[in-house]
Amino acid sequence: MTAGRESARPGNGIGSAEAPGVPSEPGPLARHILSLADTKRLLGIRYSDWLLGSPSLETGIAASSMAQDEWGHARLLYSMLKRLGFDPVAVEQDRPADRYYSAPALDAPFPDWAAFVAATVVVDGALAVALESFSHGNFALARSRVPKMLAEEEYHRQFGAAWFARLAGAGGEGAEHLERAARAMLPATLAWLLPDDSAYEAVVAECDIWEADRVGERYRDRVGAALGGVGIRLEEIRPAREGWDSERRRGPGAPGKEAVERARGDRNRALFVE
């Protein structure tokens, strides 16, 4: 049965104003979930930009597979919001760009393959660590669903580490591009991963996820060696906290219009199947 979905659903408190029966503002846990889900949704879009045009057919297939994984994870994460009183469908389809909680490194498309590779380590690595922390907390849906995501993320880690080492080891222009891309992504990504605001502390207290210091240590363990290949020492990178938006759990800015239209499925509204 096919049912065309109206283009403007009622608000849900996250994307717009009033909505009967749902919280008017997302609490710390809902914001934490949105931060993870939106970042995965955007990362999937950025990966999908390279299904064709990557260095080889094989890497295009990898990009396709990873993009699909990210959207699968996002789907499971958004659906957790139902437990908190939100309509996941409305959350996915009706928010404007300035209501996205995604990591700023994904606001614009990757300019080149080096940026893609940098993101597999810097951004995907940050997501994996944040998910690992979430899976060790007391939120039952995270404990039951996230381990499957982490199992799939292991392939992303292997892909990212191998390509990062390959480009870094080759030296020359490729390594320079890689270093530049990683350095550009790191400050905002560190701020996203390691927020020092009360909202994150509230999630730590409410859900027993890892404190920021432990998350930071885990992130260093996961990506430090790869980044060292282009001379980056994480200890020297300062999180970009200027303009921090505590509501959206991210720095200033928003994902680009075209990416948000794809994330929401704007062009497919009439084709959605209930």
Added chain:
Amino acid sequence: MPHASGGRDRWSTPLAEPPEDGDAALRAALGEVLDPELPISVMDLGLVYGVAFEHGTARVDLTFTATACPCMDFIKQDVHDRIAMEPWVEAVEINEVWDPPWTTARISHAGRRKLRTLGVGV
């Protein structure tokens, strides 16, 4: 009367009378539901984590091979349709589960044999 699922498998005739062991009957029925991509059943693939039949309601705990499995809706629909065709089942409830995460280790020996004959190594 045979019934097509996904255009490939054939479902047996529904039981005329309620079975003595509802859970076993549900498992047998699910053994006729093929995965849309691999020619083995969802039972052999290890996607069914549990079944229960109680007061006319059939409950199935179902997982998937990947979080982004594009066939989730097809599989759910086939599972629902196969069970719902049994006249002794009044309602079907499918519970999507992810714990423990599915791996290839969950494929049954029979499933592995079938896949090997088709050149699929697991």
